[in-house]
Every structure is written in structure tokens, then in C-alpha cells.
Amino acid sequence: MGNWSPWQGCRKISEGCKNCYIYTHDGKDGKNVGQVMKTKFFDLPVQRKKSGEYKLQSKDVIYTCFYSDFFIEEADEWRKEAWSFIKNRPDLRFLFLTKRIHRFPNCIPADWNDGYDNVVIGVSVENQIMANKRLSLLMQYPIKHKGIVCQPLIGPINLNAYLEDVEFVTVGGEQGPYGRSCDYDWVMNIRHQCIEAKVPFTFRQTGTNFLKDGIHYKIARKDQSKQAKKADIDVHTEQVKEDL
Ligand code: SF4
Numbered sequence: 001m002g003n004w005s006p007w008q009g010c011r012k013i014s015e016g017c018k019n020c021y022i023y024t025h026d027g028k029d030g031k032n033v034g035q036v037m038k039t040k041f042f043d044l045p046v047q048r049k050k051s052g053e054y055k056l057q058s059k060d061v062i063y064t065c066f067y068s069d070f071f072i073e074e075a076d077e078w079r080k081e082a083w084s085f086i087k088n089r090p091d092l093r094f095l096f097l098t099k100r101i102h103r104f105p106n107c108i109p110a111d112w113n114d115g116y117d118n119v120v121i122g123v124s125v126e127n128q129i130m131a132n133k134r135l136s137l138l139m140q141y142p143i144k145h146k147g148i149v150c151q152p153l154i155g156p157i158n159l160n161a162y163l164e165d166v167e168f169v170t171v172g173g174e175q176g177p178y179g180r181s182c183d184y185d186w187v188m189n190i191r192h193q194c195i196e197a198k199v200p201f202t203f204r205q206t207g208t209n210f211l212k213d214g215i216h217y218k219i220a221r222k223d224q225s226k227q228a229k230k231a232d233i234d235v236h237t238e239q240v241k242e243d244l
Contacts (some may be wrong), residue, residue, distance in 0.1 A: 001032060001060055001061055001063065002034075002056045002057070002060040002061070002062045002063070002199070003062065003063045003064075003066065004044050004045060004056070004062050004063070004064050004065070004094070005039050005041055005064075005065060005066065005067045005068070006038065006039060006041065006042060006044075006064075006065060006070050006075075006078065006082045006085075007037060007038050007039060007065070007072075007074075007078060008022075008036070008038055008039055008067040009022075009031065009032070009033055009034060009035045009036040009037055009067070009068055009074075010022060010034070010036065010067070010069050010072060011034055011072070012035075012069045013069075013099050014099060014126065014130055014224075015126055015127065015130070015154065016099065016124065016125070016126030016127075016130065016152055016154065017099070018178075018180075019111070019152070019175075019176050019178050019179060019180075021175065021176065022067050022068075022076075022116065023201070024176050025188055030035045035238045036068060036074035036075060037070055038078055039042050040129070040163065041186015042078070042081075042082070043058065043081075043083040043085060043089065044056060044085075044143065045062070045086065045089045045092065045094075045143075046085050046088055046089070047214060054089070054222065056092060058091040058092065060092060060093075061092075061093045061095055062092050062093065062094045062095065063096075064094045064095060064096040065096045066096075066097070069097075069098050069099060069100050070082075070096040070098055070107075070108045071100040071101070071103040071104065072100060073099050073103070076106075076107070080105055080109065083108075083109040084109075085213065086116065086118065086119060087109070087116065089118070090117065090118050090119075092118060093118050093119075093120060094118060094119050094120065094166060095120040095122065095147075095218065096119075096120075096121060097121075097122040097123070097124050097149055098121065098122070098123060098149065099123075099124050099130075099134070099137055101121075101123050101134050101137050101141070102134070103138055104141050104143075105141075113142070114142040115142050115143045115144035117144055119143075119145065119209070120145040120146075120147060120167070121138075121143050121146060121147070122146075122147035122148065122149045122170070123135060123138045123146075123147070123148055123149065124146065124148050124150075124151065125149070125150055125157065126150070126151075126152055126153065126154050126155070127154055127155035127157060128155060128156065128158065131150075131157050131158075131159060131162065134142070135148065135159070135161075135162035136161075136162070137166050138162065139162060139164065139165075144166055146165055146166050146167060147166060147167055147168040147169070147170070148163075148166055148168075148169045148170070149164065149169075149170045150171045150172070150190060151170060151171060151172035151173075151174075151237055152167065152168075152172065152173060152174030152175075152179065152180065152182070152207060153171055153172065153173060153174075153182050153186055153187065153207075154174065154180045154181075154182070155186070156183075156185075156186045156189060157186065157189075157190060157236050158189075158193065158194055159190060159193050159194075159197075160196075160197070163193065163194070163197035163199050164197075166197075166199050166200065167199070167200070168199065168200045168201075169190065169194050169199055169200070169201050169202070170201075170202045170204050171187050171190050171191075171201070171202070171203050172203070172204035172205045172206075172207060172228070173205060173206045173208070173209070173210055173224070174207045174208065174209075175205070175207055175208055175221060175224060176208060177208065179207045179208035180207075180209065181207075181209040181210070181211050181216070182207045182209070182210055182211065183211040183212075184211060184212040184213070184231075185211075187203055187233075188233070191203070191233055191235065194235055195235055196201070198240045199235075199240065200234075200235055200237045200239075200240055201233075201234060201235040202234050202235060203228045203231055203233050204225065204228060205224035205225045205227075205228045206219050206224045206227045206228050207219070207224060208221070208224070210227075
């Protein structure tokens with residue numbers, strides 16, 4: 001696993017951004033998180049070590065732009081070059097998440113055609129309104145590898161209309177001291193939809209405030225992923241294939 005932040009900083013765009021981790025994490029250091037800036041790692045995918053090897057190794061999935069949104073307007077002038085780095089590294093798989101999928105047609109490179117093989121785009125949705133809005137667009141756009149990230153999950157979501165051609169669904173509650181409640185029933189409903197549609201499903205973490213069978217649990221950050229794992233409800237690619 002590798003990380004690449006070509007730029008950092010973001011602007012809130014919907015309810016799911018309310019307690020965004022870059023505001024709670026970076027903002028507390030007095031950084032102006034709302035200012036989008038190119039980073040010194042901008043060309044990391046093509047940077048090499050003294051030995052001549054690439055710094056980012058081939059086996060890695062590269063978590064891209066996790067401190068911003070790859071499609072944010074402020075990065076329009078830098079994105080073309082960022083795409084050229086991605087194109088230069090077909091041996092890496094670049095995964096980015098976006099809440100700005102509506103900008104996709106304005107943000108792709110000229111030779112995108114039906115998508116780059118090495119790019120995975122996950123659309124982030126927090127409730128049904130955003131799912132309807134963003135996923136109806138995701139379905140229409142030519143992207144080779146698509147995913148849906150329901151995190152922070154702050155309401156029930158029906159994904160049934162949007163699961164075709166989707167390679168993964170990830171679900172998680174909201175982290176941080178002000179995290180809104182996540183209900184286990186919502187998680188299980190999405191899992192059921194994924195099983196029906198034969199889409200791999202991952203329950204990433206519970207979030208801070210978790211509801212199960214009507215009981216409220218406050219879960220420490222260090223235990224949120226552990227508790228989700230313990231639930232043992234992930235549906236893996238192999239299981240989905242076996243069922244086909
Ligand atoms: S789009 Fe993502 S990174 Fe940007 S403010 Fe919202 S949650 Fe944070």
C-alpha cells in the first residue's frame with residue numbers, strides 16, 4: 001500500500017463532510033485546510049531513488065488524494081500533469097475517492113476513452129439523497145473500475161439501482177468526537193443488497209457512535225476497525241464468485 005497526495009486541502013460539499021477528518025486532523029494544527037495546495041509529493045509516482053528504482057513500488061495500491069478531492073476545482077490546472085504521472089505508471093493501481101463525480105467530464109484526460117486500466121474511482125455517499133445524485137452519474141461514466149464508499153454512513157441507503165459494474169462497496173460509521181450515529185441495521189441492509197448483486201462488501205469500521213439492536217455504543221477510535229472485523233460480515237470477491 002502506498003499514498004500519494006498531489007495536492008491537499010478541500011472544501012466541504014455535503015452533509016458527509018461535516019466532520020471531515022482533514023479538518024479535525026490538520027485544522028487543529030492551525031493549517032488553513034480550505035486552501036487547496038500542490039504538495040512536494042506532486043510527482044511522487046515518477047520519483048526515483050538513488051538506485052534508480054521508483055519510490056512507489058509496483059505491487060502497491062496507491063491511495064490517491066486522500067487529503068483532498070481529486071476532482072476539486074482548485075486543482076484543475078494541475079490535474080493534467082497528475083494524469084500523465086498515472087499514465088506513466090501502468091504497474092500501479094491508483095485508487096481515489098470523490099464526492100465530486102459530477103465534475104468527471106471536465107476532469108478526465110483527452111485519451112481517457114473508456115477509462116485507464118490502472119485507475120479505480122470510488123464515489124463517496126453518506127445518505128440516500130447523495131447516493132441518488134452521485135451514483136446515477138457514476139453509472140453513466142466510462143470508468144474501468146468503480147466502487148462505492150458509504151462512509152460516514154449517516155442514514156439508510158438503498159443501492160439496488162446502482163450496483164451494476166461496481167467492484168466493491170465499503171461501509172463505515174463516522175469517526176471523531178462528534179461522529180453521528182451509525183445503525184448496524186443500515187450496514188446489514190447494504191450488505192444484503194451487495195450479496196444479492198454479487199458485489200464484494202467490506203464493513204470498514206463502526207464509527208464513534210454505534211447503534212445495535214437499539215443499544216448505543218460509544219467506541220474508542222482504536223477499537224472501531226477491530227469491532228467491525230469482529231462482526232465478521234465482509235463478503236469477499238471469492239465468495240461472490242463462488243455464488244455465481
Ligand atoms: S470532499 Fe472529502 S476531503 Fe473534501 S471536505 Fe468533504 S469529506 Fe473532506
